[in-house]
Amino acid sequence: MLDVINLEKSFGKLHVLRGINVTIKKGEVVCVIGPSGGGKSTFIRCLNLLEKPTGGDIIFEGVSLMNKKVNLDEHRKKIGMVFQHFNLFANKNVLNNITLALMKVKKMKREEADEVAMKMLKRVGLEEKARQFPSQLSGGQKQRVAIARSLAMNPDIMLFDEPTSALDPEMVGEVLSLMKELAKDGMTMVVVTHEIGFAREVADRILFLDQGVILEENSPDELLNHPVHERTKDFLSKVL
Numbered sequence: 001m002l003d004v005i006n007l008e009k010s011f012g013k014l015h016v017l018r019g020i021n022v023t024i025k026k027g028e029v030v031c032v033i034g035p036s037g038g039g040k041s042t043f044i045r046c047l048n049l050l051e052k053p054t055g056g057d058i059i060f061e062g063v064s065l066m067n068k069k070v071n072l073d074e075h076r077k078k079i080g081m082v083f084q085h086f087n088l089f090a091n092k093n094v095l096n097n098i099t100l101a102l103m104k105v106k107k108m109k110r111e112e113a114d115e116v117a118m119k120m121l122k123r124v125g126l127e128e129k130a131r132q133f134p135s136q137l138s139g140g141q142k143q144r145v146a147i148a149r150s151l152a153m154n155p156d157i158m159l160f161d162e163p164t165s166a167l168d169p170e171m172v173g174e175v176l177s178l179m180k181e182l183a184k185d186g187m188t189m190v191v192v193t194h195e196i197g198f199a200r201e202v203a204d205r206i207l208f209l210d211q212g213v214i215l216e217e218n219s220p221d222e223l224l225n226h227p228v229h230e231r232t233k234d235f236l237s238k239v240l
Helices: 041-047 074-075 094-104 109-121 139-152 169-186 196-202 220-225 230-239
Strands: 001-013 014-023 028-032 055-060 081-082 157-161 188-192 206-212 213-218
Touching: 001 041, 014 041, 014 213, 028 041, 028 196, 041 139, 041 157, 041 188, 081 139, 081 188, 094 109, 109 139, 139 169, 169 188, 169 196, 196 220, 206 220, 213 220, 213 230
Parallel strands: 028 188, 028 206, 081 157, 157 188
Antiparallel strands: 001 014, 001 055, 206 213
């Protein structure tokens, strides 16, 4: 479904990603862990070209996203993205935050967009908040709205960039449990996270990324309980 081939990314002289190769299969949940500054967020933002790679290729559903002739926006419709800081529109209520892209990008009529949005809000347990504004919601609720907005576009894959790191500790659980449900339903997911417990429980595979390189990848049991690379052992000894 998604092939990352020799991915490189530099910001000026700073070499952030150094030749990453990874394949994400349909229905797979892949968690990316590692120290801050190791390149995790840059990696996930390169997958839908929010950050333009300096080298290598991203093949999504058989199409190179790096090919200048490809209509990137068409393919991005199928790639959901959930950010650390929600990125909701403060001046729009919850319902309109979700319907905006449905009407602008998918060209839905208002009634149909409202119907899809309400269905997604029900799925994330927030249908009663449809007319409220983001400022009236808790952090956990905002992130669930952001996930609903992403789901409404009916994506083939969802990318999560540290979706719980901006939340108060007691809000983290509600977002993680929603993500667990999505995984159970077969959603293909790439998740950059510091939540090692979530990675252990939900991931099919964990990538350990440091200094722009995948130093180790394995099943949660193998990587977390029997790490091979010294850097992985060192990192896990501090977080487990």
